[in-house]
Amino acid sequence: MELRIKTIQVDEKLKVYDIPRRIKVAILMENVIQTYSLTKSYGPHIALDSMNLKVQQGATGLLGPNGAGKSTLIKTLLGLITATEGEGEVLGYNIRTEGEEIRKRIGYMPEYDCLDPRLSAVDQIKYSGELLGMNPSVATQRAHEVLEYVGLRDQRYREIGTFSTGMAQAAKLATSIIHDPQLLIADEPTNGLDTQSREFMLSTVTQIVQEGGRSMLMASHLMEDVEKVCSRIVMLHKGKLIAQGRIEDLKGIDQEIEVHAWGGATKLEQELNDSGLKVRRTGRVLRIIKDDEDSYSTIIGAATKTGCQIRRMHDHEPSLEDLFLVIMERLGYEVKSSEDLLVSGPTSRKVDAPEELKG
Numbered sequence: 029m030e031l032r033i034k035t036i037q038v039d040e041k042l043k044v045y046d047i048p049r050r051i052k053v054a055i056l057m058e059n060v061i062q063t064y065s066l067t068k069s070y071g072p073h074i075a076l077d078s079m080n081l082k083v084q085q086g087a088t089g090l091l092g093p094n095g096a097g098k099s100t101l102i103k104t105l106l107g108l109i110t111a112t113e114g115e116g117e118v119l120g121y122n123i124r125t126e127g128e129e130i131r132k133r134i135g136y137m138p139e140y141d142c143l144d145p146r147l148s149a150v151d152q153i154k155y156s157g158e159l160l161g162m163n164p165s166v167a168t169q170r171a172h173e174v175l176e177y178v179g180l181r182d183q184r185y186r187e188i189g190t191f192s193t194g195m196a197q198a199a200k201l202a203t204s205i206i207h208d209p210q211l212l213i214a215d216e217p218t219n220g221l222d223t224q225s226r227e228f229m230l231s232t233v234t235q236i237v238q239e240g241g242r243s244m245l246m247a248s249h250l251m252e253d254v255e256k257v258c259s260r261i262v263m264l265h266k267g268k269l270i271a272q273g274r275i276e277d278l279k280g281i282d283q284e285i286e287v288h289a290w291g292g293a294t295k296l297e298q299e300l301n302d303s304g305l306k307v308r309r310t311g312r313v314l315r316i317i318k319d320d321e322d323s324y325s326t327i328i329g330a331a332t333k334t335g336c337q338i339r340r341m342h343d344h345e346p347s348l349e350d351l352f353l354v355i356m357e358r359l360g361y362e363v364k365s366s367e368d369l370l371v372s373g374p375t376s377r378k379v380d381a382p383e384e385l386k387g
């Protein structure tokens with residue numbers, strides 16, 4: 029509630045005193061999105077389960093496998109569907125009662141096809157601008173600008189029905205940024221794109237955030253895409269929030285040592301397990317959770333004892349995919365609080381783990 033009051037004051041001051049934009053950005057609240065026990069059920073099916081979400085300024089990836097609840101969360105945040113329980117704010121506006129205010133200030137790029145195939149790109153984008161309240165000449169000028177920005181300058185008079193998937197996605201992006209929104213919410217923006225269009229889409233949204241100073245929530249099940257663009261993530265699984273925060277911090281939760289073993293990897297794995305270390309193994313490559321610096325000598329001791337050769341051993345640089353696996357493994361199916369994932373130290377980390385992982 030306190031955040032909302034701040035935003036309204038900022039907007040009013042802007043109208044009266046014309047405060048320069050950079051000051052407005054500086055005063056704006058820390059969290060562009062915040063939810064409190066947000067729940068959405070479709071009949072008996074719980075698609076969002078009591079979520080306490082905090083999305084800060086900058087680029088945040090919304091990750092999760094199919095059916096995790098990403099699109100449901102976005103639609104609930106935009107006030108397009110009503111939450112069953114709980115509350116939420118986007119840019120300080122209430123998602124239950126101020127959906128229209130939210131939709132005016134954000135750019136939404138939905139996952140479904142939302143363009144009219146009979147319109148030319150420029151007419152489609154101009155129309156979107158008019159729907160947002162722009163007068164026709166401003167909307168036309170902006171349509172040309174944003175189409176150029178998304179790389180569709182030469183195709184702007186073509187009918188959208190003749191566009192490739194990549195061009196249609198770029199046109200969707202243009203539609204969502206015509207009013208220069210503070211926050212862009214993009215649902216699977218790289219869906220169905222070939223490598224080149226995908227790279228272009230990712231670099232364009234990166235530019236919007238880094239050079240334009242805007243914020244973005246990007247839903248994707250492609251961890252690689254999120255890692256390229258976002259510094260923070262929100263991770264969902266079966267309607268539950270399983271992690272949120274800076275990618276760098278989350279990766280620090282469980283550091284692993286990678287060992288390439290030769291001749292006796294199975295025995296080594298067994299010995300390491302017996303020594304109390306947690307091991308994930310793929311063939312001759314073992315990833316061992318690094319409890320502390322002593323883990324190295326424990327591994328060498330185990331290799332000596334079992335007669336297994338260690339060909340290579342180093343700290344593993346985890347990808348987001350690894351992070352997801354480690355989090356899932358650690359948390360099992362019951363997640364009580366995502367915040368504890370960010371608390372360092374073995375004791376606090378175990379607080380949230382299911383019974384069988386606590387030992």
Ligand SMILES: Nc1ncnc2c1ncn2[C@@H]1O[C@H](COP(=O)(O)OP(=O)(O)OP(=O)(O)O)[C@@H](O)[C@H]1O
Pocket residue numbers: 070073075092093094095096097098099100101249
């Ligand atoms: N209108 C609806 N009616 C009933 N169930 C729905 C509806 N929309 C979504 N669901 C269910 O809610 C869950 C979450 O769906 P949602 O579309 O939000 O997932 P998602 O993370 O966006 O998945 P995807 O990666 O496939 O886009 C799924 O189990 C889905 O089947």
Ligand SMILES: [Mg+2]
Pocket residue numbers: 098099100139215
């Ligand atoms: Mg979806």
